[in-house]
Amino acid sequence: MVQLSEPFKWTLLLCTCSLSLAGPVQVPNLTLPPTAAGNQTAVKNIFNQSYAAYSASFIDDRNGWGATIVDAMGTMILMGFDDLFIKSLEWVTNVDFTESKTAANVDLFETTIRYVGGMLSAYELTGKKYPILVQQSQTLVDKMAFAWSSPNQTIPYGMINSRTTLQSINVSRLSLYTGNQTYTNLSMKNSIHILLFPGPFPGAPSKRSAPPLKANTWGGGTDSYLEYLIKYARISNTDDNLFADTWHAAVDSSIKELLKTSTVGNHAYIADWNDGTIALEGSHLACFLAGNWILGGKLLNNDTIVNIGLEIADSCWNTYASTETGIGPETFQFIDNESFYGKHGFWITGSDYIQRPEVLESNFYAWRATGDTNFQKYLVASETNGYAGLNDVNNIAAGLQDVTESFLDVFNTEGQVFKAPPAKAVYGSGNIAVPAGTFTSKTVTGPVPAISPGPL
Numbered sequence: 384m385v386q387l388s389e390p391f392k393w394t395l396l397l398c399t400c401s402l403s404l405a406g407p408v409q410v411p412n413l414t415l416p417p418t419a420a421g422n423q424t425a426v427k428n429i430f431n432q433s434y435a436a437y438s439a440s441f442i443d444d445r446n447g448w449g450a451t452i453v454d455a456m457g458t459m460i461l462m463g464f465d466d467l468f469i470k471s472l473e474w475v476t477n478v479d480f481t482e483s484k485t486a487a488n489v490d491l492f493e494t495t496i497r498y499v500g501g502m503l504s505a506y507e508l509t510g511k512k513y514p515i516l517v518q519q520s521q522t523l524v525d526k527m528a529f530a531w532s533s534p535n536q537t538i539p540y541g542m543i544n545s546r547t548t549l550q551s552i553n554v555s556r557l558s559l560y561t562g563n564q565t566y567t568n569l570s571m572k573n574s575i576h577i578l579l580f581p582g583p584f585p586g587a588p589s590k591r592s593a594p595p596l597k598a599n600t601w602g603g604g605t606d607s608y609l610e611y612l613i614k615y616a617r618i619s620n621t622d623d624n625l626f627a628d629t630w631h632a633a634v635d636s637s638i639k640e641l642l643k644t645s646t647v648g649n650h651a652y653i654a655d656w657n658d659g660t661i662a663l664e665g666s667h668l669a670c671f672l673a674g675n676w677i678l679g680g681k682l683l684n685n686d687t688i689v690n691i692g693l694e695i696a697d698s699c700w701n702t703y704a705s706t707e708t709g710i711g712p713e714t715f716q717f718i719d720n721e722s723f724y725g726k727h728g729f730w731i732t733g734s735d736y737i738q739r740p741e742v743l744e745s746n747f748y749a750w751r752a753t754g755d756t757n758f759q760k761y762l763v764a765s766e767t768n769g770y771a772g773l774n775d776v777n778n779i780a781a782g783l784q785d786v787t788e789s790f791l792d793v794f795n796t797e798g799q800v801f802k803a804p805p806a807k808a809v810y811g812s813g814n815i816a817v818p819a820g821t822f823t824s825k826t827v828t829g830p831v832p833a834i835s836p837g838p839l
């Protein structure tokens with residue numbers, strides 16, 4: 384790992400907490416209900432059917448390299464679809480990753496998580512049996528490395544925003560398997576730049592990343608950045624506390640300033656923050672935070688964080704339980720709109736459903752971490768020759784979307800973190816420290832800017 388030294392001094396301590404040993408994420412006595420086997424078969428059938436529908440008719444728009452084929456390999460291995468996996472492997476072997484087959488630019492973030500992450504995950508899940516997966520990842524990353532074209536450049540060109548920190552996970556694995564530290568150095572250079580760039584409050588990334596963020600939120604735009612601060616600490620096994628501490632700082636600020644409950648139903652959520660304005664809104668994407676806080680809270684051995692994560696998992700499930708289809712909307716607000724809000728404690732501002740996994744993923748974490756089968760929530764989608772999105776989750780008559788997202792085929796939760804003991808005894812320094820100047824700005828004085836309730 385990159386050593387952080389001189390410039391990265393911790394100067395501000397938000398709290399002095401004692402060091403506690405990391406806990407296992409999963410309860411020791413987790414048992415499966417008798418219906419589990421039936422559900423498992425049903426889920427495998429959903430995958431098999433939707434992948435068959437994809438194979439019969441598809442859009443290959445991520446540079447024409449077959450993103451779904453590559454991204455779904457991990458799922459095929461986990462579900463035991465060996466024949467499908469071998470076909471994907473043949474596909475991967477024959478892709479020329481040095482040339483885009485479409486007119487589109489190469490999106491650094493999507494390419495890294497879908498192609499590089501897909502190939503390296505399959506490499507790991509098959510016990511490192513197929514080196515071609517590393518070779519092809521290397522070809523692709525070597526090609527992308529030109530995004531860091533100038534030696535002093537910290538943020539690569541491309542579709543760049545704070546999510547780029549996520550690349551550190553996949554890219555550092557590539558360094559591990561190729562023995563070439565250059566890949567980690569390149570991605571760390573930009574991760575650390577974002578980590579240290581002045582943000583609006585402790586742990587939050589700056590809105591001045593390119594393209595500028597609309598708001599600071601646990602939803603789209605910065606979700607993956609925040610998610611991977613703690614996952615990078617967990618997966619990299621780094622002794623550098625920068626990542627876990629910055630994650631804890633972001634969680635701590637969010638609890639202090641942005642944790643709210645709806646006036647109807649007392650549903651907990653983390654609001655968005657936009658230049659001094661608190662927006663009382665939530666999203667399907669932001670619901671990942673419940674699982675992420677459960678995971679991170681366990682790693683920091685901090686029950687406060689785990690318990691808030693569990694509450695938010697419940698709130699997010701409420702957005703499913705409240706609709707006509709039993710599926711939750713894309714975006715919603717926690718303010719009174721006199722009708723829907725009065726019954727459900729939120730109202731729908733974006734009614735579509737594009738097969739996002741975050742709410743179910745958080746329930747999965749909640750179940751693994753507590754063993755409470757109330758969190759074992761399954762959806763049985765109606766079959767549509769594949770599985771479709773919805774135009775309006777609260778109006779069945781509004782119909783289906785004639786498209787299946789590639790992420791329907793991806794089992795989007797890193798299974799190994801549940802069973803494996805934490806890689807380290809302690810995550811983070813125990814002090815929620817933020818680098819000097821992280822949240823200084825012209826209008827802000829003092830450690831945490833006063834955040835005033837906005838107009839909503």
Ligand SMILES: *[C@@H]1O[C@H](CO)[C@@H](O)[C@H](O)[C@H]1NC(C)=O
Pocket residue numbers: 410411412754
């Ligand atoms: C399982 O373990 C948890 C503690 O991790 C405990 O609270 C719970 O009572 C146990 N449940 C059973 C059925 O043993």
Ligand SMILES: *[C@@H]1O[C@H](CO)[C@@H](O)[C@H](O)[C@H]1NC(C)=O
Pocket residue numbers: 416418419420421422423425759761763
């Ligand atoms: C899944 O499990 C639930 C109970 O946890 C059961 O009610 C349901 O029928 C199962 N579904 C399938 C498809 O087996």
Ligand SMILES: *[C@@H]1O[C@H](CO)[C@@H](O)[C@H](O)[C@H]1NC(C)=O
Pocket residue numbers: 428431432435
């Ligand atoms: C998967 O679907 C194919 C048809 O596309 C079928 O032949 C095969 O039996 C299915 N496999 C399983 C395990 O259900």
Ligand SMILES: *[C@@H]1O[C@H](CO)[C@@H](O)[C@H](O)[C@H]1NC(C)=O
Pocket residue numbers: 524525528563564565566
């Ligand atoms: C490591 O990868 C970089 C970037 O592709 C390359 O320029 C360099 O030659 C590689 N180093 C070794 C020792 O192979």
Ligand SMILES: *[C@@H]1O[C@H](CO)[C@@H](O)[C@H](O)[C@H]1NC(C)=O
Pocket residue numbers: 533534535
């Ligand atoms: C890179 O940074 C170094 C040290 O700050 C500086 O001397 C050099 O001119 C810079 N190079 C370019 C290409 O900007």
Ligand SMILES: *[C@@H]1O[C@H](CO)[C@@H](O)[C@H](O)[C@H]1NC(C)=O
Pocket residue numbers: 496499500501503504507552553554556797
């Ligand atoms: C790659 O990144 C993804 C995040 O999209 C993560 O889930 C996966 O575990 C990573 N895989 C490897 C091999 O680093």
Ligand SMILES: *[C@@H]1O[C@H](CO)[C@@H](O)[C@H](O)[C@H]1NC(C)=O
Pocket residue numbers: 385386563564565568
């Ligand atoms: C990676 O960065 C470290 C720390 O800055 C440096 O010592 C090392 O030489 C770099 N390695 C490569 C291959 O660039």
Ligand SMILES: *[C@@H]1O[C@H](CO)[C@@H](O)[C@H](O)[C@H]1NC(C)=O
Pocket residue numbers: 398400401631634635638685686687688
């Ligand atoms: C757990 O995290 C919360 C939120 O950041 C913090 O207030 C509390 O002091 C932490 N508890 C311990 C024991 O570190």
Ligand SMILES: *[C@@H]1O[C@H](CO)[C@@H](O)[C@H](O)[C@H]1NC(C)=O
Pocket residue numbers: 720721722723724730731732
């Ligand atoms: C309140 O929410 C419902 C359900 O989302 C919506 O149909 C209605 O238009 C909203 N009412 C107002 C006044 O915005």
